[in-house]
Amino acid sequence: MSTHEARLKALRDQLKADRLDGFVVPICDEHMSEYVGAYAQRLAWLTGFQGSAGAAAILPEDAAIFVDGRYTLQVRDQVDGNLWQYQSVPQTSVAAWLGENAPEGGRIGYDPWLHTKAWVEQATKALAERGAELVAVDTNPVDKIWPDQPEPSKAKLVVHPEELAGRNAHDKRQEIADWLHAKHADAVVLSALDSIAWTFNIRGKDVERTPVALAYAIVHGDATADFYVAPEKMADDVAKHLGNAVRVHDRGAFAGDFAKLKGKHVVVDPERAVSAIFKGLDDAGAIVHPMREPVVLAKAIKNPVEIAGHRAAQARDGAALSKFLRWISVEAPKGGETEISAQDKLLAFREETGLLEDLSFDTISGAGPNGAVVHYRVSEETNRPLEMNSLYLVDSGGQYRDGTTDVTRTVPIGEPTQEMRDRFTRVLKGHIALARAIFPAGTRGGQLDTLARQYLWEAGLDYAHGTGHGVGSFLSVHEGPQRIAMSAGGQAGTDEPLRAGMILSNEPGYYKTDAYGIRIENLVLVVERDVPGAEKPVLGFETLTFAPIERRLIDVSMLSAVERQWVDDYHAKVLEIVGPQLEGADRAWLEAQCAPL
Structure with missing residues (x-):
């Protein structure tokens, strides 16, 4: 019996002892946090799933794990399909699944410190239609069977x-x-x-x-x-x-x-x-x-000091990332580098600043097919070499006392195919369209999302994640309430008006299963725009992230004159901000990367 099979059996035995016919295990803590302390990683312990969003429902005979489009591939790699049914959110939900599968008259347990009031009401209603009831537990049954569950942190404030x-x-x-x-x-x-x-x-x-x-x-x-x-x-x-x-x-x-x-x-x-x-x-x-x-x-509307801090952190982080991008351009084609060695090298460049407090999330270091796993996290078991004629995607960020960073770059190892260049350029065109957007005050993130997807849509392509999330000031890398994403499914934040001072990501992408992934991510600041003759207040974005965008992946013939100018202007700014922080070969490489298209 495998470790996770034994844990599922132990939980079912505990539920029977607690006179329960089922239980719900979310990734959550008592504060509804996205990232949680080790003591609250109940879903990972029970199932093996390492993502940052998801839930499981356990019944006497059936068990299901629920994830959104970001984790469709990852959940199949990490969670045993013989033990767990894979369920996609928002197409279904834990409550809906329980309403269809819970035993009639059954008692389904939940930990009231790990769920919202709205979820409790939704699940109660779904179960009632089945003649079953939702039961709050005093002690989480997972905690009862987790022998070496970590203690909550004792770190000083x-x-x-x-x-x-x-x-x-x-x-x-x-x-x-x-x-x-x-x-x-x-x-x-x-x-x-x-x-x-x-x-x-x-x-x-x-x-x-x-x-x-x-x-x-x-x-x-x-x-x-x-x-x-x-x-x-x-x-x-x-x-x-x-x-x-x-x-x-x-x-x-x-x-x-x-x-x-x-x-x-x-x-x-x-x-x-x-x-x-x-x-x-x-x-x-x-x-x-x-x-x-x-x-x-x-908290979402940054004050001038927080904005200045963000700019300083982004400049520092951009220099570390640029050193890494040069390193990988030299070392990866020689062979011998892997996803783990690459992410370790990027961490070392950030640590060289002397100001890194932590990463802002686990680095997504995805070579070849692993780059197509949107929220991939490398392990010793999945670690791939960086191979010639493939793409490498790295999504990473740092926590500095003056700001939080989040940036994604896609790098060709060897020669990219024309398809790779086409897809990358479509993603770039969408990134530019959003970066250049000018919109009236009161515009919601959900109204802007199409700008980033339009060139992929033209080719019958898309991506299964949001285009932008809010970012904190030496706080959470995913911060509400603002968000740029498709409004379908009632995703939180898509209906939030964007306001000057908010910081968001701009990160369209494309993912070809079992082949490669592409994402271009910069952080942007919502700013007031002076538009002559405007009849109402107007807003736009100021780009905050500065690191070169891989020119070997750009099909220049697909760019308009305006788009080419945007890339040239962006790279000129990268050279202005990052250049003075680099020396020797790093500086020479950056100058070549930032030359006009």
């Missing part, structure tokens, strides 16, 4: 200084208090880790790749706050930084303190707070107002 944050924490809390008064509310619960980090100007090391700390907070209408964190994580400088207006409690006291909010009007974000928080407040007699908490938008 660190202060994020005002010279990097651009605003002090007291002013941020006062702004939240003013918002509460306008909403006739007494308090707001903050459970999203990046919202807490931003509000209190603190950072942590509790989640890999995202500099946040495991904590909760309740901010009140008088601008004071209750802050819940494990006592061993506090340091004297953090306590001094938080000040007397922030009352610090043990993280374990959070739910018990709901009783203090009896009769109070309390805002809770239904997208970012788990169902246990809603139920706990209801049971305590609070008057709950489900609405988006105010930090989400405030």
